[in-house]
Structures are given as C-alpha cells and as structure tokens.
Amino acid sequence: MSKVLQIGCGGVGTVVAHKLAQNADIFTEIILASRTKSKCDAVAKVIKEKYGVEIKTAAVDADNVADLVALFKEHQPELCINVALPYQDLTIMDACLEAGVSYMDTANYEPKDEAHFEYSWQWAYKERFEQAGLTAILGCGFDPGVTSIYTAYAAKHHFDEIHYLDIVDCNAGDHHKAFATNFNPEINIREITQKGLYWQDGKWVETEPLEFHQPLTYPEIGPRESYLLHHEEIESLVKNYPTIKRARFWMTFGEQYLKHLDVIQNIGMSRIDEIEYEATGMDGKPVKVKIVPLQFLKAVLPNPQDLGENYEGQTSIGCRIRGIKDGKEHTYYVYNNCSHRAAYEETGMQGVSYTTGVPAMIGAMMFCKGIWKKPGVWNVEEFDPDPFMEQLNKHGLPWHEIHDGDLELQ
DSSP states (O other): OEEEEEEOOSHHHHHHHHHHHHTTTTEEEEEEEESOHHHHHHHHHHHHHHHOOOOEEEEOOTTOHHHHHHHHHHHOOSEEEEOSOGGGHHHHHHHHHHHTOEEEESSOOOOTTSSOOOSHHHHTTHHHHHHHTOEEEEOOBTTTBHHHHHHHHHHHHTOSEEEEEEEEEEEOOBOOOSSOOSSOHHHHHHHHHSOEEEEETTEEEEEOTTOOEEEEEETTTEEEEEEEEOOTHHHHHHHHOTTOSEEEEEEEOOHHHHHHHHHHHHTTTTOOSOEEEEEEOTTSSEEEEEEOHHHHHHHHSOOGGGSGGGOBSEEEEEEEEEEEETTEEEEEEEEEEEEHHHHHHHHSSOHHHHHHHHHHHHHHHHHHTTSSOOSEEEEGGGSOSHHHHHHHHHTTOOOEEEESOOOOOO
C-alpha cells in the first residue's frame, strides 16, 4: 500500500500515470503534478474512464524548492517520481530531503545554461540521503535505466568479467512528419549536438558530434546507420563494472532527420544562449525581448505527445556485450523491440515515451515493495536486476537474448 507523487505530465509522464493506475493494488494513492494542472486533469480524466482509478492532481513549479516542499508536505508521499525536465532534478532532490520523501528519476541532471550532463551533481547528494534515511534512484527509464539493468543482469548471470559494452538504440518508426523529436525537443537536440564521448582503456575519449557511425542490424528491422553519442549510463556503468575496457552508446538517425538538424545548427536555432529580439508590443510599438533560440524552436516543432496516432514501426534498444565466463570469451545481446502502434493503443503515447515510462513505473514498484530501498543515492545497476527484469516481461517490454552471436562491433 503505497502513495506516490509524480512530477511531470508530458509524453513519458502520461505513460507512467497509466502504468501506475494499472497497478493500483501497489500504488494505492497517486498524485500527478506539473506546472499546468489542466494537463494533469486531462490525463486523470482518461485514466478514471479507462481503469476506474482516481488520481489527484496539483500544480507545482518544479524550479521552486519551497513550492515543491509545500506539495510534498500536503500529500506526504513515500516516493517522488520525477519525470519533469533534467534541469529540475536538483531542486526536486533538495525538496525531497527537506520534506522526507524518497526520490526517483529517469535522466540525470544538466544545467539549463550549458549543454552538458554528468552524474557528479547528483552523486554529491549521497551522504545527505543516507543521513536522512531516504532512497534516491537515478536513471530509471530505458536508456538510462533498462540498459543498465540489462548490463547488471549480464554481469550476474552470464559473465565473470564484462570487457566490451555497446548500447544500441534504434527507432525505426515513421511519424510522417518532416522533422520532429521523440521527446522534449530542447533536451533531444542538446543531447545529440554535443560532442561524443566513450570509455576506452580507463579514460574518456572525445569525438566530434556524430563523427563515428556504422550500419548495425537490428532484430525485425534490419540494418540502420548508427551514430556514436555520449550517454549518461556509460558514466555509471564503467564505475560500477571496472572490468569494462570499452563502453559506447549508439543511436540511429535517418538521413532526413540529420539534414534538418544540420540546417538547425547552421542557422543558429540550436543555440541555448539568450538573444535579443525586436517584437511588437500590445500598443503596436517595437519592444525588445529576449529569447533562447532552441526554446523558440521547441515551441514551433510538433509536440512529441501528439506523434503517436499515426506512428508506425518499432524501436529496438539493447546491450551488446563481450566478456569472459569460465575462462572463455562469449558474446551476449539482450534487447527489447517496442511497437509504436501498440504503445499508442494502450496509453495514447508513442513508443519512445512508452519505453521510458514503463521502467519508471517498475522502478517505483521495486521501491514500494522494499526490493530497491536503501538509504543513499544509487544508479539502477546497483540493485538486484532479477525482479525488475521479471516485471519488464509482465508490463509491455519483453526482452530477448542472443548468446554467442555476431555483435557487428569491433
């Protein structure tokens, strides 16, 4: 019997809310909060009609610690599920500490004024959460999240030492838009336009954005050009599995997507610094206003929440691992394929939101059942992967294994 409070009501948040409601025997009270209460009310209405589950809603400014603390103290949840923006992770963690609430998120903190993300800011909270007797679970989406749990599962059951890890993420869907991002455009474009980074022989190697790429074959999909990116779970995985000699993250992009991205960068629309713009005031006279180009672009691009209805195809995300078991080298590929159409029919959202939202619910389940519950700040691979892997098969993200196959990656 657990009370949870969810912050964030975008595409991922909508999926999380649906999944929490589907498991009302565990999540006996659900509070859904975001900056815009009407969005929460709309989701709550659909869930009430579909599952007969009542969800309370609230407005909250996730940038404001006092506002968050007041919300937590009013509802007194056991766990805060943070599916807001990565910029807001630290204020939410501060509020959790002040109000005595445990914490979980799906993506690590990044400062709003810099396209840079790493776990150091959140790892610095470890001692404070320990002293408060509270749990903080970091990165419980799909990547990061399930990919880290896949790695932990492989290390527990199939390898004595993991030497090479490649996380591969393919979206082979078609949303029939000229250009759109599958999650928050501001976060998405910041992520893929920064320099690549991978782990090799005990040190980080930096690459130019999208410099390295190669075709990889994805189950049920076929070959897709895949690009090396920096991704946050690599940072925690090489820390927690020190036998790893090399760890990389690959993601597919279509030619049309990359052409649009190139234009966006060339004309300055991916900038995250403020520029001054001359607009027309209410009185019809010129007025100087400041805008962030990337935030303006976000406002005119298709909303990721609205892509699901006509989305076809599927995603395929997994880990390709090479290492040693009983003195012999083996390979292991564990992955999930998710249908955009099936995700939409269940939750009204497309597959990318679904693959992040389902693991967030399962992580909350692990906490509420006391399976993943210990004071401090933890990445998901630091918990037992087995019960989580079992729940993936039950809640819409079944996984598959290929032993000693060709990983295609050298």
